Amino acid sequence: MAKIIDGKAIAQSLRDSVKVQIEDMRKVSPTFTPKLSIIQVGDREDSSVYVNMKRKAAKEVGMDFELFHLPTSITQFELVDKVHQLNNDPKVHGILVQLPLPDHLDDREVTEAIDPKKDVDGFHAINIGHLSKRASEPAFIPCTPKGIIELIKSTGVSMSGKKAVVVGRSDIVGTPVASLLTKNNCTVTICHSKTVNLPQIVKTAEILVVAIGSPEFVKGEWVKDGAVVIDVGTNAVEDKTKKSGFRLVGDVEYAEAAKVASHITPVPGGVGPMTVGMLVENTFLSALRFYKESFNRKIV
Amino acid sequence: MAKIIDGKAIAQSLRDSVKVQIEDMRKVSPTFTPKLSIIQVGDREDSSVYVNMKRKAAKEVGMDFELFHLPTSITQFELVDKVHQLNNDPKVHGILVQLPLPDHLDDREVTEAIDPKKDVDGFHAINIGHLSKRASEPAFIPCTPKGIIELIKSTGVSMSGKKAVVVGRSDIVGTPVASLLTKNNCTVTICHSKTVNLPQIVKTAEILVVAIGSPEFVKGEWVKDGAVVIDVGTNAVEDKTKKSGFRLVGDVEYAEAAKVASHITPVPGGVGPMTVGMLVENTFLSALRFYKESFNRKIV
Ligand SMILES: NC(=O)C1=CN([C@@H]2O[C@H](COP(=O)(O)OP(=O)(O)OC[C@H]3O[C@@H](n4cnc5c(N)ncnc54)[C@H](OP(=O)(O)O)[C@@H]3O)[C@@H](O)[C@H]2O)C=CC1
Numbered sequence: 001m002a003k004i005i006d007g008k009a010i011a012q013s014l015r016d017s018v019k020v021q022i023e024d025m026r027k028v029s030p031t032f033t034p035k036l037s038i039i040q041v042g043d044r045e046d047s048s049v050y051v052n053m054k055r056k057a058a059k060e061v062g063m064d065f066e067l068f069h070l071p072t073s074i075t076q077f078e079l080v081d082k083v084h085q086l087n088n089d090p091k092v093h094g095i096l097v098q099l100p101l102p103d104h105l106d107d108r109e110v111t112e113a114i115d116p117k118k119d120v121d122g123f124h125a126i127n128i129g130h131l132s133k134r135a136s137e138p139a140f141i142p143c144t145p146k147g148i149i150e151l152i153k154s155t156g157v158s159m160s161g162k163k164a165v166v167v168g169r170s171d172i173v174g175t176p177v178a179s180l181l182t183k184n185n186c187t188v189t190i191c192h193s194k195t196v197n198l199p200q201i202v203k204t205a206e207i208l209v210v211a212i213g214s215p216e217f218v219k220g221e222w223v224k225d226g227a228v229v230i231d232v233g234t235n236a237v238e239d240k241t242k243k244s245g246f247r248l249v250g251d252v253e254y255a256e257a258a259k260v261a262s263h264i265t266p267v268p269g270g271v272g273p274m275t276v277g278m279l280v281e282n283t284f285l286s287a288l289r290f291y292k293e294s295f296n297r298k299i300v
Numbered sequence: 301m302a303k304i305i306d307g308k309a310i311a312q313s314l315r316d317s318v319k320v321q322i323e324d325m326r327k328v329s330p331t332f333t334p335k336l337s338i339i340q341v342g343d344r345e346d347s348s349v350y351v352n353m354k355r356k357a358a359k360e361v362g363m364d365f366e367l368f369h370l371p372t373s374i375t376q377f378e379l380v381d382k383v384h385q386l387n388n389d390p391k392v393h394g395i396l397v398q399l400p401l402p403d404h405l406d407d408r409e410v411t412e413a414i415d416p417k418k419d420v421d422g423f424h425a426i427n428i429g430h431l432s433k434r435a436s437e438p439a440f441i442p443c444t445p446k447g448i449i450e451l452i453k454s455t456g457v458s459m460s461g462k463k464a465v466v467v468g469r470s471d472i473v474g475t476p477v478a479s480l481l482t483k484n485n486c487t488v489t490i491c492h493s494k495t496v497n498l499p500q501i502v503k504t505a506e507i508l509v510v511a512i513g514s515p516e517f518v519k520g521e522w523v524k525d526g527a528v529v530i531d532v533g534t535n536a537v538e539d540k541t542k543k544s545g546f547r548l549v550g551d552v553e554y555a556e557a558a559k560v561a562s563h564i565t566p567v568p569g570g571v572g573p574m575t576v577g578m579l580v581e582n583t584f585l586s587a588l589r590f591y592k593e594s595f596n597r598k599i600v
């Protein structure tokens with residue numbers, strides 16, 4: 001049976017570490033307070049759940065947190081204007097616009113309006129560009145891919161030279177995780193809905209990352225013996241035995257895959273908590289960078 | 301035997317088409333003149349050869365061309381200042397800094413100093429970011445990868461669902477070509493010097509792109525029956541039968557690979573001419589965009 005990669009515990013120790021680092025910084029600079037500002041438009045229930053998790057994590061590590069909960073009726077212009085206000089607010093170190101936005105709003109324009117130096121989600125094109133380039137580093141690595149790499153590292157399995165397969169090519173998970181795996185010297189194959197012979201390709205993966213949004217789509221028998229399996233999928237499926245009426249499952253057929261994999265992430269409790277953990281880490285790193293810059297300016 | 305993909309001829313018809321489009325634009329706006337400015341630092345012989353090819357192509361299609369040939373002694377500050385001057389010159393539509401630069405200069409900073417809207421090489425992080433994102437388009441697609449996609453299209457072989465292998469992960473060829481192949485719905489594997497079992501992975505490729513800079517490294521017997529083979533490598537090897545004392549070979553063992561591939565690019569005369577062709581096309585597209593923008597401003 002595979003070892004379970006305990007994302008919840010790893011994320012907890014990540015948050016603990018950020019908390020300590022913030023406290024240490026306060027000893028040097030008592031006013032040092034990283035601040036995360038989130039913009040949420042409308043009342044999607046899942047978005048509210050995610051925003052609350054982020055708020056909770058930010059509070060836990062000792063950050064300031066502010067939510068701008070805007071009505072669905074807001075215009076593109078007003079939304080971008082709000083982003084600009086936060087760009088110009090020196091107290092704010094991380095800006096996140098909770099996606100998806102209502103249909104009449106252009107999430108791409110909003111994402112590109114965020115100051116890349118406060119883009120703690122790492123979705124701005126210039127950050128994605130630096131992520132993909134070998135010679136350079138982005139201001140921020142996107143949270144979910146960054147969390148995935150940490151989970152793989154936690155297994156002790158070395159990435160260099162390993163065959164990795166990423167199923168899904170979205171801008172927020174599949175594509176950036178493929179970039180990071182390549183940077184870590186995996187030989188990466190990126191699959192998507194047009195891929196032919198998916199089971200056969202999955203079978204070659206020593207490291208498998210699945211992010212498609214389709215409950216238990218990847219079967220246990222597709223998984224290679226001894227593979228490290230990272231299941232990003234978070235799908236609500238009906239379950240009458242639960243009070244809520246549903247339970248969460250991943251994109252991988254967990255029970256069967258766990259029989260062949262060497263390590264596997266559970267859903268929930270795998271990638272999800274890491275995403276939130278990396279968000280507070282990115283916000284802390286941003287505050288630290290702004291602090292150092294202002295400090296250097298003072299010296300000059 | 302494989303069909304030879306005649307990059308020279310395809311590039312010629314591309315230049316012809318750009319030439320006609322420029323002439324057509326001049327009928328509407330007699331002063332319309334795309335202009336390409338190249339900065340070359342030092343006297344590397346290979347760089348001078350490439351710059352001359354670019355000059356020749358620009359002239360052929362009826363563009364203005366200007367070369368700033370700067371001494372190796374130039375400082376980083378002076379070089380970046382030169383780039384800024386060209387950014388601010390409304391007559392210039394395309395800026396290219398011929399790489400590699402001498403060791404004391406930071407090519408990354410210079411690349412990022414170019415106005416992304418004049419970055420006809422497509423190497424600026426923001427253009428690379430938009431290239432990698434699904435939902436967006438860069439101002440410019442890097443010339444060599446763009447040329448490679450055209451060569452594949454010229455074969456009539458559809459890319460969607462095909463297994464593509466890219467050997468090499470550089471910022472200027474391997475990585476962006478992998479992004480473009482993924483956008484064209486190939487299932488892409490990207491290989492590099494840390495890849496284990498390269499011959500076996502190459503063998504799975506229905507579309508194979510090799511850009512490593514190692515003469516005839518990829519053997520004919522690694523190539524899958526019927527594959528489309530794009531050889532980006534341009535390596536000078538000693539050849540006493542030639543007046544110059546050398547000849548150019550690719551990264552693929554051409555004679556053997558041509559026996560199994562369905563289509564193959566020769567070296568020289570494959571990818572090389574396409575790169576130059578795409579550079580003049582990108583410069584033309586840039587001039588057109590600036591023209592349209594100024595036109596729209598006049599109307600408003
Ligand atoms: N735990 C966490 O923190 C996070 C979890 N998620 C979860 O991850 C999953 C994916 O999210 P996201 O990346 O945003 O999803 P998207 O819908 O943006 O992308 C899904 C990708 O999967 C591909 N795909 C869909 N169906 C198949 C299939 N049958 N075979 C192969 N490929 C397929 C799509 O291919 P194509 O491109 O061809 O359409 C696409 O590239 C979701 O369940 C989401 O909830 C996402 C973000 C964070």
Ligand SMILES: NC(=O)C1=CN([C@@H]2O[C@H](COP(=O)(O)OP(=O)(O)OC[C@H]3O[C@@H](n4cnc5c(N)ncnc54)[C@H](OP(=O)(O)O)[C@@H]3O)[C@@H](O)[C@H]2O)C=CC1
Nearest residue numbers: 468469470473492493494511512513532533534571572575
């Ligand atoms: N025709 C044209 O217009 C152009 C031609 N070229 C030619 O293409 C070739 C590559 O250029 P460029 O991309 O700039 O080169 P780089 O040197 O920047 O990158 C080479 C890449 O190949 C990989 N590599 C090297 N050796 C091996 C090996 N034995 N097995 C697997 N992978 C290997 C490297 O891996 P790692 O990352 O692990 O080091 C690296 O990713 C050169 O011959 C160049 O002259 C380039 C640009 C334009």
